[in-house]
Amino acid sequence: MDKIKNGTVLVWLRNDLRILDNEALTKGIKFSEDKKYKIVPIVCFDPRHYEKSMVGHIRKTQNLRAKFLIESVDDLRKNLNRIGGNLMIKVGRPEDVIKNIIEDLNVKKVFAHKEVGSEETTVENGVSKVVDLDLLWSHTLVHPDDLPKGTTPMTIPMTFASFRNRILKDLKVRDPIPEPKDLKDITPELSEQEWGTVPSLTDLGFDSNKIEPEKRAVMKFTGGETEGIKRTKAYIWNKSQPLSDYANTRNGLIGADYSSKFSPWMSVGCISPRYIYQQVKLYEKKYKSNDGIEALIRELFFRDYFRYLGQKVGNKIFKISGIRNYNGKDEPTWDTDPEKLKRWCEGRTGHPMVDANIREMNLSGWMSNRGRMITSSFFSRDMGMDWRLGAEYFEAKLIDYDVTSNWCNWMYIAGVGNDPRGGSRSFNMIKQAKDFDPKGEYIKSWIPELKNVPIPKLPVPWLLTASERKQYGCEDYPEPVVEVPLPASMKPKKKAEPGAKKRKATTNIALSPKKAKKE
Numbered sequence: 001m002d003k004i005k006n007g008t009v010l011v012w013l014r015n016d017l018r019i020l021d022n023e024a025l026t027k028g029i030k031f032s033e034d035k036k037y038k039i040v041p042i043v044c045f046d047p048r049h050y051e052k053s054m055v056g057h058i059r060k061t062q063n064l065r066a067k068f069l070i071e072s073v074d075d076l077r078k079n080l081n082r083i084g085g086n087l088m089i090k091v092g093r094p095e096d097v098i099k100n101i102i103e104d105l106n107v108k109k110v111f112a113h114k115e116v117g118s119e120e121t122t123v124e125n126g127v128s129k130v131v132d133l134d135l136l137w138s139h140t141l142v143h144p145d146d147l148p149k150g151t152t153p154m155t156i157p158m159t160f161a162s163f164r165n166r167i168l169k170d171l172k173v174r175d176p177i178p179e180p181k182d183l184k185d186i187t188p189e190l191s192e193q194e195w196g197t198v199p200s201l202t203d204l205g206f207d208s209n210k211i212e213p214e215k216r217a218v219m220k221f222t223g224g225e226t227e228g229i230k231r232t233k234a235y236i237w238n239k240s241q242p243l244s245d246y247a248n249t250r251n252g253l254i255g256a257d258y259s260s261k262f263s264p265w266m267s268v269g270c271i272s273p274r275y276i277y278q279q280v281k282l283y284e285k286k287y288k289s290n291d292g293i294e295a296l297i298r299e300l301f302f303r304d305y306f307r308y309l310g311q312k313v314g315n316k317i318f319k320i321s322g323i324r325n326y327n328g329k330d331e332p333t334w335d336t337d338p339e340k341l342k343r344w345c346e347g348r349t350g351h352p353m354v355d356a357n358i359r360e361m362n363l364s365g366w367m368s369n370r371g372r373m374i375t376s377s378f379f380s381r382d383m384g385m386d387w388r389l390g391a392e393y394f395e396a397k398l399i400d401y402d403v404t405s406n407w408c409n410w411m412y413i414a415g416v417g418n419d420p421r422g423g424s425r426s427f428n429m430i431k432q433a434k435d436f437d438p439k440g441e442y443i444k445s446w447i448p449e450l451k452n453v454p455i456p457k458l459p460v461p462w463l464l465t466a467s468e469r470k471q472y473g474c475e476d477y478p479e480p481v482v483e484v485p486l487p488a489s490m491k492p493k494k495k496a497e498p499g500a501k502k503r504k505a506t507t508n509i510a511l512s513p514k515k516a517k518k519e
């Protein structure tokens, strides 16, 4: 590359693949204009993200998530082209890639958004060793400088309810920063090769570039800001107004509109939470406040809370005891049996509600919030497995993987997080199936081998007799990997002995890894 006379500013784009409401991009542009530098937005596909994970048999990023990321980068380049700019795309470790272009591009400064995970911050440190790096904050709805007086990311309350109450007392949400105008004059003339090409899946080490679309997927997820904005508008301004009904539908399992489905685009930053908030507020202005709006905003606060918590407690979110302080007492022992792990990962635990959700994630990259709670609770509490193996599996498979939303939710469910109920929350899989899939449509769609099993037995196929199994064609569906107590409503009723005293009904108790109240 020819040296660029005056100098260049890099905007290193990470989980902020958008041009609307992008502070690093906006600041980079302003700095370039002031100093008469050129600007080069850059994305690096880091090979470490495609290496094997702790789970061992899978890569840290699976093909569906990688595909979504590739589409997002492709769209980002198109959007930058639209405003006269371009995007440099490289495959390599950001600290190496940036180091290698410093001289050729005469790089003066780099702008980027700060991340909170340990791997991400290590990379930031690597980059800051070779160049002047200005890190900004972009992932939350409430900017750290706008947290209520006396609150900083390091002093946020440890429970969500207190966090929410505190920020609601003096809520400030900034307006989204408008799209940059014309980048033509500050974009350097580089060759196509220097700008680089969008990698394919095979360039990232996957066997094939082809992924068969999953017909049963809740919706088609295509990465990129363009599609993210489209989805935001479609959900919020849909004639049937799913947002107003969100509080009632958010535990759904089937279809596009039981929840917003914003998370894939938010996780790689194709849309910002401030943009969503702005749209929700416009909707509220038109239709008046309602439970749905309130509930959705509450979830955006939840996302903020976990992001700030991750910043505050650092690496603890990846430790087996999380942020619980056991002081050597009552600490659960966790299993790591590879065969059990495999059964959960393949959706073959013998518990239909768990298996259906895992199979949905494996084939479509998506799982509902209810499904995530069910499968993570089953893994950590009923199977007693090291919850971090499950969190890693989600990391690889979910197209909306987000470091703090994933690891903090797992911690919370596994009972080593900051649940005010002190780790006593867990779910009975049979009851969950009865409550959230009463007609068995969800289970039957993802576990076709159970499609002929009648409803009362569907959540408990191990109660079928051998001849029933044969009759319904589900002989191959596995026996349960662990037993779960039947909910009280399904227990055979004993006839009371004449003259016996009436006893109060007791709740089912999960025995592994800790006594827990079943929801």
Ligand SMILES: Cc1cc2nc3c(=O)[nH]c(=O)nc-3n(C[C@H](O)[C@H](O)[C@H](O)COP(=O)(O)OP(=O)(O)OC[C@H]3O[C@@H](n4cnc5c(N)ncnc54)[C@H](O)[C@@H]3O)c2cc1C
Binding pocket: 250, 259, 260, 261, 262, 263, 264, 266, 267, 296, 299, 300, 302, 303, 306, 367, 368, 369, 370, 372, 373, 376, 394, 398, 400, 401, 402, 403, 405, 406, 407, 409, 410, 413
């Ligand atoms: C074990 C487990 C792992 C999870 N892993 C992730 C993950 O990797 N990435 C991710 O984005 N979310 C994760 N979640 C949170 C939640 O399940 C998803 O954000 C939600 O299902 C996404 O669907 P939606 O966009 O339709 O959400 P909606 O219900 O429409 O909510 C709107 C937005 O609020 C935020 N939100 C909602 N629920 C939560 C929550 N519990 N925690 C944090 N933010 C929330 C999301 O950004 C979401 O897009 C996880 C939850 C659990 C229980």
